[in-house]
Every structure is written in C-alpha cells, then in structure tokens.
Amino acid sequence: MKNKTLNNTYLSMFCSELAMLLDAGLTISDSIQVIQEDETGKEAKAIMQTIYDSLMMGNQFSVTLKEAAVYPKYMVHMVEVGEKTGRLVQTLNALSEYYERQTRLSVTIKNSVLYPAVLLVLMIVVVLILIVQVLPIFNDIFGRLGTQMDPFAVRLMQFGGWLGNAAVGIALFFSAVFILILLMWLIPSIRRGIAQAFSNKFGGRGILGKIASSRFVFAMTLGMASGLDTVESINIASSVSGGSRAVDEMHKKCIQYLDSGKTLSESLSGAGILSPQDSKMLAVGSVSGKADLAMSEIARRSDIDVRDSIDRIVGRVEPTLVILSSVIVGVILLSVMLPLMGIMTSIG
Secondary structure: OOOOOOOHHHHHHHHHHHHHHHHOOOOHHHHHHHHHHHOOOHHHHHHHHHHHHHHHOOOOHHHHHHHHOOOOHHHHHHHHHHHHHOOHHHHHHHHHHHHHHHHHHHHHHHHHHHHHHHHHHHHHHHHHHHHHHHHHHHHHHHHHOOOOOOHHHHHHHHHHHHHHHOHHHHHHHHHHHHHHHHHHHHOHHHHHHHHHHHHHHHOOOHHHHHHHHHHHHHHHHHHHHOOOOHHHHHHHHHHHHOOOHHHHHHHHHHHHHHHOOOOHHHHHHHOOOOOHHHHHHHHHHHHOOOHHHHHHHHHHHHHHHHHHHHHHHHHHHHHHHHHHHHHHHHHHHHHHHHHHHHHHHHHO
C-alpha cells in the first residue's frame, strides 16, 4: 500500500471524518488518533499511525500526508493551501465532495460500459453458434433433400468452417491480447502512455471533453473555497483535469484571456471551458460577490450534465446492439428457413 494511491471512496470518507472532528474542536493529532482507532484494516491503521507519529514530531499535516506516499499530490497540495489560509475544514469538506464525485463518475462510466460490452459479447457468441454449429446441421438436411442452402447461408457456413479450423490461432491471438491488456494494467508506465495517447486523440471533444471540463470546474471551485486566487485556482484545476493537448490548450487560452484583462467568466467561456449559460451565471455571481457559490452551482450542473450525456450514449448503444443482433440472427435464420419451408411445401 506504500506505493499505491488510496482509492477515491476512502479519500472521501477520510476527508469527511477529519473535517467533522476538526470542526468539533479536536486537534489534528487527536482527530487522526480517533480515526485510527476506528480503522479495521491493518494497512489503514499503519498509515494513520505513521501520520500520527509525524504530527507528534511537530510536522505539518500536509507534510505528514506527503511522507505517507499514498495520498494524491492534488490532495496534499490543497491541504497545504488550507493550512496556509486557515480554511482546512472547508478544504477537507470540499475534497471529500470532490473525491465522492470522482467515485460516482467512475461507477457511472464502468456501469455504462459493462452492460453494452456484455451485450456485444453475447451477440457475437450467438452469431458464432449459429454459423459454426447450426448452419452445418441445416446444410446436411438440405443435402439429404437433394438441394442446397441459400448462397448467403452457404458463405456464412464456410466462414464458420474457417473459424473452426482457425480456432487454435484465434484462441492464441485473443490470449495474447488478454496478456497485453493485463500487462498494461499491471505496469503503470505502459498504462499511462496508452491513456495519454488516447487522451491526446479524443480528450478534447465529446463526452471526454465534458468530463475534463467538469473536473476543471469542480477543482477550481475547491481552489477558490480553499482561499486560492483565480490564477492559482486555474493552475491547480488544470493539473487535475488536463492531460490531453486539446484540454491543456484550453487552459492556456483561459490564462491568456485573463492576462489580457478579460473577466473570469469571459475567459472561461472564450476558452471553451464553460457554456454561455454557465458563463452568464458566473458573471452574475462575480458582480454579486458570490463567484465561489456560482462556481459551485456550475460544478453541480456540470456533473449532472456529464452523467446525463453518458446515459444518453448508453441509451443509444443498447437498443442499437439489440436491433443489430436481432437483424443478424433473423437474416441467418430466414436464409435457411424460407428455402426449407418452400421445399417442405413442395413435398406436401
């Protein structure tokens, strides 16, 4: 666990519990001790003990988190900002909400990908069974009746025969693909490289662009709530939501607009980070002195918009796969059943 960053669910709970204890008047060391006593896992207890010992040596909380080497750099930096500005409780609450949103987003994406993937696999399996196992049976039936199947069905059967003969090679190919995916998952450098390449290609548009904008807005909201100025908030939000060239370019444009004298709402809108409606809300919030509240509301709406967009995509993919599988299976069966029905009618 020493070299592995803690997951978002644990980070959210940790920040929330620590914020409640600090808000109740406990010191940071006493709060960590209370959390340690409630921990059930040996590794988590060991981490809390390490943090507690470091605090008792007089180190700042942000320093102890950095030394533990299991907390994200973003969290460590934000805690450091909270300590300097005297808003540690507010920062921890904002971090808790941030990691909770990241958890919800991850679950939404996984669930959205899982069902269509399972449906696609089932569709492929059904089609393979038809062309490898079922069509040869019908071909024998047609042969006994002194005729042949429809040319389309014959070609499918021949393709199924080729698949059967190449089964060993296909199995080896997919085994190699599986091993490659496993290595990518186990070796962080390879995984990051592939993720970076994918992000550079697609990260600035579509649903991935919306996700990046949502992360940026909420990270910036957290920075503003922790006492950072506008430029610092943008910089730290860029470090969280960036990664692709397109997204990083939007962040640079935003800084350039600010440097040229434009307002925050104009800069975010001009860089393509905020929609015109969200930009208008931020402008109103800035005029009324409640820019942080406006950003918080924009972040909430952005989060909902991302989930709605994912649901819309899944809502289109699922029926498409169902219709496609039904059409393919129907065409295969009809190419066999119709001629067979014609023969049976002639015999009758």
